[in-house]
Amino acid sequence: MARVEPSRDDAVALTAVALDDVARVLEIYVEAMLARPAEVRPLGDLASGDRSRAGHVDLEGAAAAGRPTTDGAAFYLPERMARFPDRRGNFMVYRMAVLHQLGGVLFGTYRRGPIRFADFFAGFGEPGLARALFGRLEGARIDAALARAFRGVHRDLLRLIDDALESTPPPASDRDCRPGFELQPHAGPESPPAPAPRRRSRGPSREAALSHLAGRLLMAQRRLVAVPALPRGRGSGDADPAFDSTVRLKACDEGGGRGAGAADPALDLPDEAARLLLRGATVEDTRRAVRSLYRVFASLRPGAGSAGSGLSAGDRGAGDRGPESAADPVPQSLEMPAPAHHGDPAPERVELRGEWAELASEVELRDDVAPGPVASGLMDQLQVDELGVLSLQDGDLSGTAGLPLTDLDVTGAIEAEAGDADSELIELDPEELAARLEELSKRLERELDAAGLNRDREQVHYYDEWDHELAGYRRRWCHLREKTIEPPPAGGVGAAAVSEGSNRAGIGGFDASASGVGAASVFDGRFVDETRRRHADLLRRVRRQFELLKPEEFRRVRRLIEGEELDLDRVVETHVDRRAGRPPDGAVYMSRRRQHRDVAAAFLLDMSASTDAEAPVDEPEHAPGKTPAPEYVGVFDDFDWPDNPQPLPPGRRVIDIEKESLVLMADALETLGDDYAIYGFSGFGRKEVEFFVAKEFDDDLDRDAEDRIAAMEPKRSTRMGPAIRHAAVKLAEREAKVKVLLILSDGYPQDFDYGSDRASRVYGIRDTMVALRETERVGISTFCITVDPAGHDYLREMCPERRYLVIDEIAALPRQLPKVYRGLTA
Amino acid sequence: MTQALQAATPRPAPEAPYYLAVGNEVELFLAAHRARMPVLLKGPTGCGKTRFLEHMTHRLYRGAEAGTRAGIDSPLVTVACHEDLTATDLVGRYLLEGDDTVWMDGPLTRAVRDGSICYLDEIVEARKDTTVLIHALTDHRRILPIEKRGEILPAHPDFLLVLSYNPGYQSVAKDLKPSTRQRFVALEFDYPPPEVEAEIIAHEADIDVTLARDLAELGKRIRNLHHRGFDEGVSTRLLIYTAQLIVGGIGVREACVAAICRAITDDDEVQRAVTEVAATLLP
Numbered sequence A: 001m002a003r004v005e006p007s008r009d010d011a012v013a014l015t016a017v018a019l020d021d022v023a024r025v026l027e028i029y030v031e032a033m034l035a036r037p038a039e040v041r042p043l044g045d046l047a048s049g050d051r052s053r054a055g056h057v058d059l060e061g062a063a064a065a066g067r068p069t070t071d072g073a074a075f076y077l078p079e080r081m082a083r084f085p086d087r088r089g090n091f092m093v094y095r096m097a098v099l100h101q102l103g104g105v106l107f108g109t110y111r112r113g114p115i116r117f118a119d120f121f122a123g124f125g126e127p128g129l130a131r132a133l134f135g136r137l138e139g140a141r142i143d144a145a146l147a148r149a150f151r152g153v154h155r156d157l158l159r160l161i162d163d164a165l166e167s168t169p170p171p172a173s174d175r176d177c178r179p180g181f182e183l184q185p186h187a188g189p190e191s192p193p194a195p196a197p198r199r200r201s202r203g204p205s206r207e208a209a210l211s212h213l214a215g216r217l218l219m220a221q222r223r224l225v226a227v228p229a230l231p232r233g234r235g236s237g238d239a240d241p242a243f244d245s246t247v248r249l250k251a252c253d254e255g256g257g258r259g260a261g262a263a264d265p266a267l268d269l270p271d272e273a274a275r276l277l278l279r280g281a282t283v284e285d286t287r288r289a290v291r292s293l294y295r296v297f298a299s300l301r302p303g304a305g306s307a308g309s310g311l312s313a314g315d316r317g318a319g320d321r322g323p324e325s326a327a328d329p330v331p332q333s334l335e336m337p338a339p340a341h342h343g344d345p346a347p348e349r350v351e352l353r354g355e356w357a358e359l360a361s362e363v364e365l366r367d368d369v370a371p372g373p374v375a376s377g378l379m380d381q382l383q384v385d386e387l388g389v390l391s392l393q394d395g396d397l398s399g400t401a402g403l404p405l406t407d408l409d410v411t412g413a414i415e416a417e418a419g420d421a422d423s424e425l426i427e428l429d430p431e432e433l434a435a436r437l438e439e440l441s442k443r444l445e446r447e448l449d450a451a452g453l454n455r456d457r458e459q460v461h462y463y464d465e466w467d468h469e470l471a472g473y474r475r476r477w478c479h480l481r482e483k484t485i486e487p488p489p490a491g492g493v494g495a496a497a498v499s500e501g502s503n504r505a506g507i508g509g510f511d512a513s514a515s516g517v518g519a520a521s522v523f524d525g526r527f528v529d530e531t532r533r534r535h536a537d538l539l540r541r542v543r544r545q546f547e548l549l550k551p552e553e554f555r556r557v558r559r560l561i562e563g564e565e566l567d568l569d570r571v572v573e574t575h576v577d578r579r580a581g582r583p584p585d586g587a588v589y590m591s592r593r594r595q596h597r598d599v600a601a602a603f604l605l606d607m608s609a610s611t612d613a614e615a616p617v618d619e620p621e622h623a624p625g626k627t628p629a630p631e632y633v634g635v636f637d638d639f640d641w642p643d644n645p646q647p648l649p650p651g652r653r654v655i656d657i658e659k660e661s662l663v664l665m666a667d668a669l670e671t672l673g674d675d676y677a678i679y680g681f682s683g684f685g686r687k688e689v690e691f692f693v694a695k696e697f698d699d700d701l702d703r704d705a706e707d708r709i710a711a712m713e714p715k716r717s718t719r720m721g722p723a724i725r726h727a728a729v730k731l732a733e734r735e736a737k738v739k740v741l742l743i744l745s746d747g748y749p750q751d752f753d754y755g756s757d758r759a760s761r762v763y764g765i766r767d768t769m770v771a772l773r774e775t776e777r778v779g780i781s782t783f784c785i786t787v788d789p790a791g792h793d794y795l796r797e798m799c800p801e802r803r804y805l806v807i808d809e810i811a812a813l814p815r816q817l818p819k820v821y822r823g824l825t826a
Numbered sequence B: 001m002t003q004a005l006q007a008a009t010p011r012p013a014p015e016a017p018y019y020l021a022v023g024n025e026v027e028l029f030l031a032a033h034r035a036r037m038p039v040l041l042k043g044p045t046g047c048g049k050t051r052f053l054e055h056m057t058h059r060l061y062r063g064a065e066a067g068t069r070a071g072i073d074s075p076l077v078t079v080a081c082h083e084d085l086t087a088t089d090l091v092g093r094y095l096l097e098g099d100d101t102v103w104m105d106g107p108l109t110r111a112v113r114d115g116s117i118c119y120l121d122e123i124v125e126a127r128k129d130t131t132v133l134i135h136a137l138t139d140h141r142r143i144l145p146i147e148k149r150g151e152i153l154p155a156h157p158d159f160l161l162v163l164s165y166n167p168g169y170q171s172v173a174k175d176l177k178p179s180t181r182q183r184f185v186a187l188e189f190d191y192p193p194p195e196v197e198a199e200i201i202a203h204e205a206d207i208d209v210t211l212a213r214d215l216a217e218l219g220k221r222i223r224n225l226h227h228r229g230f231d232e233g234v235s236t237r238l239l240i241y242t243a244q245l246i247v248g249g250i251g252v253r254e255a256c257v258a259a260i261c262r263a264i265t266d267d268d269e270v271q272r273a274v275t276e277v278a279a280t281l282l283p
């Protein structure tokens, strides 16, 4: 199993859980809990995964610290979890991390309050400190609410809290670390934030004090959770006194609290913090607590570069931050000890998206508003009405009934407070609305760029891959991105540009011929016309043949009680029945029913580097009967044209001929009226599978589509499995009776990480085989055509019987493809 | 075959079968019955349609409102429809007896004669020709044409036709024609809200209401996955089964896995996710 990264510690490798393996389970879990779909993605996607941005520092620090977070549309988790020495435990951390993040949605972390988060944090002298406090306190509030809402989480929370307590270094002495809460006047919710007090030069360092507070919080959390699960939702009020009382003791006991606290460290919490653990606490209470505690901590001297506690949720090695983080004026060491499943709530990010979505959907509703350029770009990209989790922040709790009434009541009250912003929007005049949206869009785009989230523009599709050694699927192993091909301006000469650019080709030293800049790749902008001219003869014949397929066929339906014609056989039968005393059923009619041609076809072109190879120039005359090869005789042997190949002009590459075939096919299919799409695929490694769309099913074969076909150029490797799976998904969405997938390639499937052993083809061949089978299973016929003379060896293994063709002479491809197509769809 | 299709309600229980009303369905049904308007029960399987009808039948034929109907022997005739069910199966057929042919009433004909409620369960499954019968019975004529005997059978004054169908489950094409549907008083059923469902579970399985609430919550969450490869979420019936397993001494989570996770889907990742939801909600 060389593919699993070698680990420092074999035991860890065995018990670690990879996100890829469980992401789908987690997504389904979220969907069940939240009543709407949500994506689960690796934190790596959030960090600047884009190579061009290497070195960019994520300001939120969440990705770098390996802490789970959400942007309101997806949940981001560390790629690997090795917190506990057992797989169960590590999966549990993932599940609890997700639950915790969605707890933020359920319990109103992101709900609109009287003040926006961005303004809230900006109002502090050290926003980083406020953020750290908010994250930790809100995390504790959410856990407490989760424990009240769900009876099953106590055990898991207990394990997580104990784990965090174990890893929290005990303060050297209590006196050193207690920041002296009692010195602070009680900050009521109404009191305005006081100016930051003077820094003290003595007393505990800020880091030590924060850590102390977090430790106390953990103890209080533990106290809460250790109480056995109690019946949920017993009306409101104090139905579960035992549950709350320990904390209530301190929190509600105004004045005399100090004494009790000294005796029991779990109760030695500032009131503001303790209150957050009680039923009915809201995000407003958390903000209040942050306001008052901030003043305490801001007055403490910052410690000298004390390291963070390392309590990030990911595996312990993941928290490695570069020196760039110094750019943030707030030292990252402000992280406070927390259970491994806690994350970074990043409320500003969610808030921004939420506000944007609200405005955008309003703009979308109103046709008198013209969104600005940035706004319309984002609106295309983000799909306003599918914002997933986000829309919940407006208080749509339809999917979450059954939460403890009091928790819901409180959030309801907040909504009422926030007033109906919607009606306010309706009043806005068009220009103002458009301007506001544009402004917000710019901010959002900056934010997306900064967080590396602009990769969102290309949606990632995850596909499983078959590992024959494991005899099982590697879940979500391949990351496939769909790309549109952008042809260079007409008449342009040079390498055809595909939107990604070909600059990445050759990275890692793989297949040096990969770049599309070979001398042969001249894009003359007239490829399609040229093809039509050179193959005019063939094109005419193919069209004529396809015409024959066209007339509607009729099918007889018999045994009808009513219908157009009598079915003589049945009439006689009925008569016999009657004579024999058997009750006739009277179904003596038949009808002719129209059968439309109802075909959807996808063509999948291998755009690997090897298709850059020049096709043999010497075009031998085909003796009739040389092709077809024996494997496919019988499928369409009624379909015979005189072989009359055109001489091949020099300098044609394999891909050129493949494209010519597609052009002819496309023309013929236009005649036939079948629904068809033309795709290409390539990529580099499992995380960069590329899927190029030259013509989508619903596209017309217009000039643009033709140019895109012409611009398909050799790229990198040939990972067939995910491309087939993706094409199959697209086909599955079509409504057609007959569905076919035709794959055109020039060699066996390969990629640098397609199997542990690069020299072995088995892995790729088996995965492709399984992908083809999956496709067949959902009612799509597959067919592989290759121009690789060695194809017989592996195609026999890879493809369903009689569903492949090895073309000896590549020049024969334009003739063979229509034959195959006819055979498959007739 | 005809025999297998019908299930005559057994002798009246002293009490009406337990049914907890979710909305105003009881009042609507009574009103429809008073006007002898046919009734359409729409809703997914296992959400209480059959139980509702049993309950209503009892009230109308055995309860205080029964009157002369109390004398009707089999007040509820249920036919589970399926693809091959033809009009003949419903109306009746000639059977051979020695050299003679004998007419045998189908379940629908019997109900029409006797004045029972005829319940065609999952009507969309039946063949098209059955709708012809439904038309004649449900418009002002209230007749059943028995073609084979050249007979037109007027419906007994107490006869009532009730159909059910599951809208989520069939393709739109197979849905009832609007012309058919318009003749009916339609009652929409769905899985009850968690509080109500909890009460039903607690009653049916005789378990403590707290656990019943957890199970109802679980059901609700799983129903959020309705499009994930199972047409039906988890039905009230399945939740009751789960509760009964728990009563029978099976551990809470094990019972969920056995009765719910495995029953609703073959997708092992969906199963796993559902197991995790159960682990979150149940102690």
Ligand SMILES: Nc1ncnc2c1ncn2[C@@H]1O[C@H](COP(=O)(O)OP(=O)(O)O)[C@@H](O)[C@H]1O
Pocket (backbone or CB within 6 Å): B018, B019, B020, B021, B022, B043, B044, B045, B046, B047, B048, B049, B050, B051, B052, B192, B200, B204, B236, B237, B240
């Ligand atoms: N509203 C309800 N009141 C009482 N029991 C119910 C109710 N809804 C569902 N049930 C229970 O669920 C079970 C399945 O319901 P059933 O009537 O068979 O479903 P359907 O006919 O819709 O498929 C019933 O046996 C009953 O125990």
Ligand SMILES: [Mg+2]
Pocket (backbone or CB within 6 Å): A606, A608, A609, A610, A611, A717, A718, A746, A747, A748
């Ligand atoms: Mg290749």
